[in-house]
Amino acid sequence: MGVIRPVSGGPAPGYSDRVLGSAPVGLTSAQARRLLDDNGPNHLPVQRPMPWWRVLGAEMLHFFAVLFWAAGVLAFVAGLPQLGVAIFVVIVLNALFAFAQEARAQRASEKLRQMLPRRARVIRDGISVEINAEDLVVGDAMLLAEGDRISADGEIHRAAGLAVDTSAMTGESVPERPGVADAVYAGCFVVEGEALVVVTATGDHTRLAGIAGLTSERQLPTPLRRELTRASRVIAGAALGVGAVFFAFSVIFGMPVAQGFLFAIGVTVAVVPEGLLPTVTLSLAMGAQRMARRHALVRHLEAVQTLGSTTYICTDKTGTLTQNRMSVVRAWTPRGAAVIDGVGYQPTADVVVAPEAERAVRDLAAAARRCSTGRIEQADGSWQARGDPMEAALDAFAQRVGVLDTTDDRADQLRFPFDPRRRRMSVVTDGHVCVKGAPDAVLPLCRAESGAHAALTELTGRGLRVLAVAAGRTACRADRPTSPQDVEKDLTLLGLVALEDPPRPSVPAVLRTCRRAGIRVAMVTGDHPDTAMAVARETGLRLEDTDREVLLGSQLPDDLDELGALLDRDGLVVARVDPETKLRIAQALRRRGHVVAMTGDGVNDAPALQAAAIGVAMGRSGTDVARAAADVVLLDDNFATIVTAIEEGRSTFINIRRFLTYHLSDNVAELAPFVVWALSAGRFPLAIGVLQVLALDIGTDVFPALALGAEPPDKRVLDGPPVRGHLLDRAILVRAFLVLGLAEAAVALLAFTATFVAAGWRPGQEFTTGALMWSASGAAFTAIVLGQAANAFACRSDELPAWRLSLRTNALLVGAVAVELVLLLVLLYVPPIATALTHTGPTTAGFLVAALSVPAVLLVDAADKHRRRSRKGPAALARPRSGARR
Template sequence: MNVIEETHSPVIVGDPRENMQSLLRDLRARPGGLSAEEAARRRVQYGPNALPTQGGPSWIRALTRQLVHPLALLLWGAAVLAGLSGTPTLAIAIVAVVLLNAALAFWQEQQAERSVEALAAFLPPHARVLRDGHVVELDAVEIVPGDVLLVDEGATVPADARLLDGAVEVDMSALTGESVPVIRTAGETDAVAQLLHVPDAVFRGTLCTGGTGHAVVFATGAATEIGRIATLSHGVERTDSPLERQVRRVAWLIAAVAVGVGLAFLPLGLVAGLSLPAALVFAVGLLVANVPEGLLPTITLALAVGVRSLARAGAVVKRLSAVETLGSTTVICTDKTGTLTANRMQVHQLWTPHADIRDAADIPPGDGHVAALAEALARCTDATLDGEHDTGDPTELALLRFARIHVPARGALRITVHRFDPRLRRMSTVDRGTERREVSGKGAPEAVLPLCRLSDAERATAESVVAQLAGRGLRVLAVAHRPLGDTVPADRDAVERDLRLCGLVGLLDPPRPSVAPAVRTCHRAGLRVHVVTGDSPLTGAAIARSVGIGDDDSAVITGDELAAMTDEQLAGRLQTDGEVVFARSTPEDKLRIADALSRGGEVVAMTGDGVNDAPALRRADIGIAMGKSGTDVAREAATMVLTDDDFATIVRAVEAGRRVYDNVRKFILYIFAHAVPEVVPFLLFALSGGAIPLPLTVLQILAIDLGTETLPALALGREPAEPGLMDRPPRRRSEGVVTRRMLIRAWAVLGPVSAALVLLAFFSVLWRAGWTPGADVGHHTYLQATTATFAGIVACQIGTAFASRTERVSLFTVGLFTNRLLLIGVVFEVVFTAALVYLPPLQAVFGTAALDGWTVALLCTFPPVVWGADELYRWLVRRG
């Protein structure tokens, strides 16, 4: 009988040593756990069970990073040139831009990091403890010294504790670096020099890989061993994601181009007759015009927004870089139970040697044919039924609920348990009943039937029933038992032999309604889905077909068949067999599958929930752990955690990853397109040798790049998914964030059209004032002309922003007004520009002048012309 189920408190096996009694006395603890009132008092006394966080000037490093990235260094150089050219006002303005931009980027990065940290609230670490004699699940931070923990397989130990009963296998590598798990047993002597080697002690942050037990907490928070180490440790430096590294390379390219253009045209300006100060101002203008100041902070914010949107959809992403990786996923390897299915197991059908297959719901309580089967199920389980405190695997809970209908709970005493082994695919227990000791076992039919005493005819009948049940999509378990004498063999093989078959149980876990549509979406998006399950081949294939994964001719590979394959054979099957069902698979098989797919160039998303799934989750490009049914170990190893355990959430995450990556490209296109109309006026001024006045000032460029450009760029990072997003194949792993087609749109379509319109506005003001090339320009006329250039670039920005909203389809397909943030950004642009043009204090700073109605009317035509030109280009591309 399970200790918790019978007494709600641990039974200490054997006589505890005097030092354990002393520990309980010193902690003022008892085996039944603390009372809620006492625990609350100790929480105040000892504080939360949380590791110390590193303080210090990390924000200084983060801010410094913004001041020395390549684009900032370029602006620092421009400020120096401006100072040398005798224009201190311009130098001060550029320095102010660098500082303001760094502050903005720093703030956005901090907000992004806080957003990621805040996601921990979705999945706080939990632990099961005894409070007031009952098992309760608490946030790990609520644990206090004196609490009695339930330590079992798959759980991370939440505090330092000493075992009161039981034995557990613990992975101590987090503290000792040793990869081999150690055994910790209650009541063992602790005559050792170091606390870490005490044979009945378990420590915070270590992983229980087997066994169960109860342990009394003696240290929490910073007082734990790992807390002590954390106090002495330094934080790990933040690393850029692949996307951020790509963008940084683009930034260096931009810097090189800007410096090269400036150096090339500086002597050209001197040859054309410009004075040295004028030539330096010209060079500074080229530098500033080529620097997209808002690029890096906008990307950081877009990734953070993607993380938050995924969290709302049920996918907690643990690092920003995973968002872009999701967008390029090509293969999903998914578990079956709880991911494809609803994880609501119930006994649906069963068979015994004395009766045909029957529906479980039709079997009345007390049926003599199922009594032995129900008795074996009640004993051979780690689950507990306790009203609101039911605990255990969903399959075991379903079996135990069925057993309780047909046999009452008895006071059996468990003597030995051989826990479920994924390689053996079975478990067994030895219990002392009212009359005798008895072995009870359950597991996969192919693992249990060979251990049973059956005639050839009986074995053939059982195997035929297994095929029938599995063919109906049921998970099939064989249940067996046998009496024992007074001696219990220590060897597992000696216990699990000469069994008597009690019957076969078929459990139904129906597919989630959301899975079939999600699988169809995967297929449209060019993603393959492989099922990796521990169930039988028939059951796995039936569930896979029911949700649209594979077909009747799809390959089904068992764990034994996989073990017999070489890595080259496995890779060949994965490349040629379409979607595959891997049945009777072990966690080690998952690792091989992930390796084979990665070597084939696939971007792999792999699900898992168990302790042994951790290596495969780490090896996959995207490791996905289950939030509800997964272990702490799996969640720690994964890149993403599903709060609802639903396969459809994975597909939504892939779609969100694609959308975020597309949006990054959209605002990069938007920023790149503005370089042409900002650079062309300076080139025109230099190439004319000053015969054409400078159409744009550096301060006006700064007002554009930092003022009018920023909000629309951020709004494009929030753009809804473009139609057809999941109807195209995944992007190649080698594809960069900046593509040839993007540069053509930016520098051959949007940029030149905008530059032509901007120059039209500039010259229209001059021509209406009677200006001719080489003639002097009146001061007010010149101010109006440069203001028209400035306002023209802003007007073209509006058209570019709307054009950038789609990469392939027409804007009408998306809708003109579906991005409200962009509309707000456009309104801000117009208001900001009007303020610079019409408010006298700002006119004096930025060298602007009020525009007449005719010029304003001309500028109003620019946005639709720019957007229309790009719309025509995209239409031609679609036709071609």
């Protein structure tokens, strides 16, 4: 190794002698080349992404899609190519839509790689040179200055006034002040000072690379995917069972085996609700659009419903529950105290101080400002921090109490930067010294400190960050070398300054709503436990009557089951949490059965965001890495937006149940003609055919189903815990098959029969074929469509009859039903579509009977709802619901 020598006749540009020193440091070019060849370049490992065809294949071959593939193949076998093609198109479109969402883990890792800077300055061959950051090797002497992003992990060899912003990595809201032999990490920022760092890890051995590996963890299936898989199994089992029964009947009644098999296939396909898959996808897309209008950007469609299933929220503190704006709120002096009520970094505020303490508070503020490195400045119409947020807060404090001098900018000052071992800094101007730092590092240097300890206890008990400020006289001069110990003695305590990072005003109400909704909330942060506890109490996360201690990340159990049991309660505060611990917290809670939403905005949050059931990132203050790993991005960084997103998620789950009921209802009406045909041994003709079933499922049914997916949230959707039942349960099956479906089926068969009766047919006679048969089939088809039109309004509520629901709350449904009726006329009367389906429309008698489907469905539905409310007692009968007419 060579000694540091001047560059082009002068010192290394931008670095002081305290950093460069004179001791040998750095590598030779030859050593660096060998190490680079041996260990590889300094970049994050590139994980080989899954081939696109495998990702697309996974979307086309999940169980729900396989059900429809089978239905499409069976349609071709049964001689119904139009039906088969339509089903295949639906599957492919859905797969392509979902395919775009599946590169999240790879994008998160890519964002992490982009965090590393392209250039770095090092000592090579004894001189300062700038190199590509990828060429850094272990042992390099890396030079850091204010504004640099650190390129590799390292150990500080020398430093002067160094402050490092690690908030994106650790969650700590205030920049750290590392000293000699302390570690710094790739991806962090230097916000103040300078340092010479010996590189200890590069590339895939850095701490940043460890986080990149954690973000690549594969996610478990979402609750919606699991429920759709279960529903598809139920539907598939029912379809196969019905097909087998009809195959047996057809053989028993003398139909040739081959023909009976094809007939059974047609029935099987008819039982599968082909319109369900696109309706689910489009409903989720509409939910995502509604969330976007409410400042929640959904990056993964199934996250819409997953949010509604959330039972546990793990939230970060800095920038999520708080505003990430340090502010002086209290000041104590021996002559009295002051309370400062200001907004952000604005230089004006309401200051409450006793007259006898006014001058002492100003002296305190002036000394604190003189001994700080941050400033506030006006930019883009608002006051912002320049430098360390805490240091800038001292400048704002001074201006708020009327201190406007600029002696801190004088060139003849002697400054001793903050040192993590001394835990204080000092400034000498014209023989006057100001010292600022941790109270336990400043108070012992003061001649008198009467009352300071009591004040310190009171302020820290509020969870405030406290600094002590002292002043004195010194004979030391700025132009003569000296040491901090020579000036930091025989001081007079000016007072204590207490700072806070204020919580967002909306958070307490949001937390109350979460509790009302049965959602547990825990703060999971890398910050100091006292600060975290203070924010928890101020926001209402930690209730005053609880005496639980703050949990520390380092003290959490390693066993996931034990950890899950420890965390399974509301209002927890977990502090000093690193990325790996956050990930384990998400895993432990999911293992305990919780649907976990993890919020965050920093790099440290990315692994847990990826592992949680729902990752929620901040859009404004969040890092690209966090946004790439999340399912939902809050565009306004407002914690309250989570509540509106959960409300939309719950509403989406309810809406999916609504249109699932709607789709399954007409399956009964579609199947009933086949049942009657089988029971009559073929003597009663089929009222509708398979192509008419297709026209219903992916034609007339689709628009009302989508409109049901747009039903607005019930005002009481957050009153009570999330629905834990299945998407397809006994209640839906009973309502769809035994109530709504039977009403439609009865009217459809009645309309079919009435057409023949009006033409002179009587029981015991043979049914005629030809035009009359087509008209009767058109009447049955019309009855089902009209019944579904009424059913769309009936499915809006599980409790109230359709006529008690306001149409204004879902005007889209009115338009959708109108489109459905227009489609009915097209399918009945416009060739060549009408020719392929019914050949002709219903007769007058057939249409009049078919129209009875509307009152039949509405009245049967109302009776069933009244019966179910009666079983719950008088309170349920009298209780109004959102959407009811007032």
